[in-house]
Amino acid sequence: MEKRFVTIWFPHLKTDWISIRRPALARQPFVLTVSDHGKIIISEANIAAQKSGIEKGMALADGKALIPSLKYLNDKKNPSGKLLTSIATYCIRFSPVVAVNHPDVLILDATGCAHLWGGETSYLQMIINRFKKMGYEVKAAMADTIGAAWAVCHFEESKMIIPNNDQKNAILQLPVAALRINEEKVELLNKLGLRQINDIITMPRKALRRRFGEQLIERIDQALGVEEEFIQPVQITPDYEERLPCLEPIITLTGIEIALTRLLETICSRLKKEDKGLRSAMFTCYRVDDKIEKIEIGTNRASNNVDHLFKLFELKLQTIEPALGIELFTIEAFKVEELPAIQEKFWEDNIGINDIKFSELMDRIAGKIGEANIHRYLPDEHYWPERSIRLASSINEKNTLPWKTEKPRPIELLNTPEHIEVTAPVPDYPPMIFRYKNKIHKIKKADGPERIEQEWWIQEGEHRDYYSVEDEDGCRYWIFRLGHYTGDKRNQWFLHGFFA
């Protein structure tokens, strides 16, 4: 069978992508920028911007001179690569063999595909419409060769389908750039007055090869179909997803539990094989009436323990409404982390937070009383005592900062310092007595002051002079005076913590 290829060109790949995500931007001119030797250069402009004469390669400053309100976004290093690949994956529905041609072209081997959609014209139209609906502007063309399809798609406005064996006629009038050769070659050919493919195709091969190298000849031959061209199809990256279709719709809890167990078993055995564990997963039930029921769980540390995961789901299984029945169950692990299999040692138990049992317990408690009620604190880089600790985000978050130990800090720090009454006669000295909760404490020993200023970028106000004091009972307190010693005017004193 004759080969047929489709090329799809996305002239505004990145800007379209952004417009889709930020519809507010779509109608106004915006550009993407990169910085090049300290200059900010426009790397892509959307259609609205191009209409005002803004072009790729222009300095942002020039662009802003044209449109003072020009919006600009930082061009990420290489999202087009990922983006294009993901679009290619989507295209697998049109043809099993899809290849990316960076930066903005997809190549489909459409041999034998078009008839499924009612012929080549409607096939191409369907593809274009799909993308248009998504918000991508595309140009597509179909021909016997990739080269011809590429050329036509970039340089012909109206032609889309090149009949069998007509590729030569189709490309003769096109500029030499349509041959997919590098810019220097195009420039050289143009300088020589050779602007169209027509101008060179009839030249003696030898003369061409001497001057422009093998690549030009190869490109001509590939476009004409004299030489075959190979493409590298994209592969779908394996996701952590398992499916379980059911012959009969499931309506009982037991049925759902069985399905869940089966799915967990398959996914966990796969995770185990790869030394991985999941941190979050979604159990999805597709009902016969097209509705979808979902439950989601998360764990404190990666797990591939079927029992444990089942227990987590179990707490929520009640919420599933099977209605007329469920025909498909899937389980998807969104977040998967490395979980090397641990050598089991029967003479030693893991202790503390590294113990799996501990974190499994935590998961269960959290499932019951709510995660918000369990806290773990880590040190934070602030002098201001209230901010010197922070809540840990998870049980196994590593402590990157060592606890600061060179200065005395109370075991128990009050959330809000509590007002105390004192007698303090001398500046830079601790009070002699203070009254806290109606009890008088006579200070016997003290150390300080430690002066801590406000972190002015967060909050303004007076500094605190902290003292560690010990009363006659041998209890130690952390107290402070707000601001400088004022003598006659009474200073405000606070108690902020208890030492052991």
Add this chain to the structure above:
Amino acid sequence: MNYTELQVTTNFSFLDGASHPEELVLQAALYDYSAVAITDKNSFAGIVRGHVAAKANGIRIIPACCLDLINGASLLAYPTSKKAYTKISALLTLGNLRAEKGKCNLYKEDVYNHSEGSKFIVVPPPSLNKSFAFEPSFEKQLNEYKSVFKNDLYIAASRRYNGDDHKYLFRLNQLSQALNIPLVATNDVHYHIPERRQLQDILTCVREKCTIQTAGFRLHPNAERHMKSSEEMLRLFTHYPDAINRTAEIAHACQFSLNELKYEYPEELTTEGRTPLEELTHLAWEGAIEIFGEDLPEQIITAINHELQFIEEMNYANYFLTVNDIVRFARKQNILCQGRGSAANSTVCFCLGITSVNPTKFDLLFERFISSARNEPPDIDVDFEHERREEVIQYVYEKYGRDRAAIVATVTQERQKGALRDVGKAMGLSVDTLSRLSSSVWDFNDELFKGSDLRKQGLNPDDKILKKVLKLTQELMGFPRQLGQHTGGFVITQGKLSDLCPVMNARMENRTCIEWNKDDIDALGFLKIDVLALGMLTCIRKAFDLAKKHYNLNLTLANIPQDDMAVYDMICRADTIGVFQIESRAQQSMLPRLQPRCFYDLVIEVAIVRPGPIQGDMVHPYLKRRNGERVEYPSKELEEILERTLGVPLFQEQAMKIAIVAAGFTPAEADELRRSMATFKVQGLVTHFEKKLIGGMVKNGYEEDYARRVFKQLEGFGSYGFPESHAASFALLVYVSSWIKCYYPDVFACAILNSMPMGFYQPAQIVIDAKKHDVELRPVDINYSLWDNLLEEKSNKYFALRLGFRQVKGLREEDIKILISARTSMFTSINELSDAGLSKATLEKLADADAFRSIGLDRRNALWEVSASADKAIGVFKGQKNAEENISLPEMSKSEHVVHDYTTTSLSLKAHPVSFIREKLEQLHIVATNQLQTIKEGALIKVAGLVLVRQRPGTAKGVCFITIEDETGVANLVVFAGLFDKYSKEILQSRLLMVEGKLQREGQVIHVIVHRCYNLSSLLKQLTSSKKEELPLLTLARADEKSTPVPSYPGFNKKANAESKTQIEIFHKGRNFK
């Protein structure tokens, strides 16, 4: 009990200290300290400023520094005598020179070798270890220091409010007693007031490259490192009163003052055992006789005697001899130079050959330049050819040695934008917010804090963070950020330079500089010589060489015939493209109005088109008076100052004199006024002076409006101060370059092209201008051209100018050397060139430049040949022609050739690009620029051309001046501010700009006042593509004549577009000038 602060870090410890030395000294004075030390990290850079500020506030500073050592605890070093200071300075020099720029590598052993006569305070670790003691290693260190420094060693004790201060001091005291090293109280001052802590935190962030949110423990927990009053320090050290007493002891011992530094000029410049003055006298008379002949004019004799007497009085003989020595070296090396500056235009300098401005042309009194009252050293800057200045610099280093000669530093300051960026970044603002902020902030004024500009940019002026950023930025502005090297200011000494000031490496190789800048050395009375670079001198020297070679003329700056009316006629016609200084658009339009007729007119011309006079509204009054309006002087005393400029202050000296005479400033104040304008506008000094000047003048009976104008002008002088003495030296170069252009346009054009880049115009305009003056121009050719442009045989009155390979973009001089050395006879084929070793890339560039015409190939055919050159016959077949079928390429049209000429050389000798579209332009009723001459004033016209220059000077209230060029000449356009906003797109984007507007004529000057603008650049596209169909296509058949599809919506067919797009870009975008 007297406390003296002995540990003060200023902002000359870059990104560490957060107050200016001046602020710290002032604060110390407010606290009634009699002295304060300045101890920057391994540097003396801030001490002069501190010294000057201390003098003004009636206290003294102790010049000192903090030695951060690689292998030991930091030491504060306090020289007690000049000798000790010299040693510490030598120590810092040693550390500087062994490290790269900005670093100083010192070891404790170095300190031991330079410690004599200095007191040292060792800085202990900031906290105790876990067992509440100092590390044993520190104790060991102390023992070692003690054994070296003996009784000159102390330990610093500071209260940090760390919570354990008492324990800490107790331990320190124990240590001090055990080792018999006394405690000294210091406060480790980093800023003058506690409020500066915020800025210090910001500096820490900049230094650590983090934001304030992430800086964490890199910041300090409190603001205690500010300067404190004696009483407070006494209270803090109640338990250790001796520590306080010892500060007084050290302060008392350190009586060394920077005043003691005596600057001495090098003395080896005399011959035959004469004293410097005798030598200078001898040389001056010798030179005078050489210039004026044995029969010296009376005027000269009086002038020389008078000046010599003055020089003797001020003891400046050595200075003049030093300058003379450098100038003499340059002349021996045939490097052109010209002195300028206050003392340069003296008769003595003229006799020595330092300047070529004849003092008889210019009856200025010497003292007008050097005022003995101000006691300011004379100022002579010497300009050298820019390509050869380095030779002069290296001569100075070599002659005096690196230990005696060095370049002055410049203190790079935080400017508005930089400060904003630093603060903004440290405060964690996004790049986007920052750029919006910096684009809305033009000037820090009240307006800004009202916030209307900010709101326009979508920023909330009430935002707390934003407010803080602006406030801190304002504080940071003016902070020194690093020491750079001055453009060419040298300090040369008799003794070792490092005796006076630490020397350091500059970033450039083979350069060393000192840590002080020109204000610092001014303050200490050091003399400096500026060795500067000037492009025009290179050009003039090249012109002299060409004139010698082709016209057999021995020209020098001094022997060019003066007062030549033909030259002034040319200047009055504004026929000054390429001439020094008066070639700009603004200058050109001034010339016909000013009608310069003598040398002094040129001096005025040079000075008048400057921000100073323009901002001060001095230009029009001057022109009116010149054209016959009666001159009135505000007062008798001002008549004396302003007589020569018809009552209008044009020069910096005049404005300063006015401040002295009319507003009652002392000369020193006037100088401070000038400087405050030049350096920084933030420090509130400006308003102070403004009040003082205007108030003073009004009190003395001047009109307030006049006073205000004088002040405005002073403000303008701030950044571009233009003194009469400089204008005079420049005027000479103006005259010399005009003279060459007038009589030898061939030589002039060739010299300018060979000195590019310089001046205001592109090579294309120089070439067009040369053509206009009947010079024949010949294209670049492999058989005739050299690297430089050259003059060939006479074609008419003048020699023909052959363009050189330097005009071709992308060619390298080394490749051309190969080509020229292989050119023993005429080349006949491309293979010969390739055999000579020229790369394919080079040959392609030559082909692109159409340089193969002499072997019968145009650029396209040459390129066809070149593109095959890599595949050539070798071995026994070498030299054989490649057997290849004859292939005919499409022929290139003339317009296409012109486009390619522009691509490769930015100019074309074949035709002007606009000439090809003239027909189309005529259809649009667009007139050629040369027709403007004949159109009457006020007519509405359309005119189009390539954009040469766009200018929006800050002084012109948003008006944009554009110069466009077509094949017949240039036209000057004026776009008013409102229209500029409307047509900014056209104005900024067009290569070919068409405007509609009204013709305005002022004397000979024609402007078009623009009403509408159109971008016609697309017409240029057609120069290469649309004509294609009409061209003969010799052998290649074309199926049909359908041309490349034209895109119907933007973005489509980008690649097809790309080709024609680049063709527009070939034409110079036009230069933008502020």
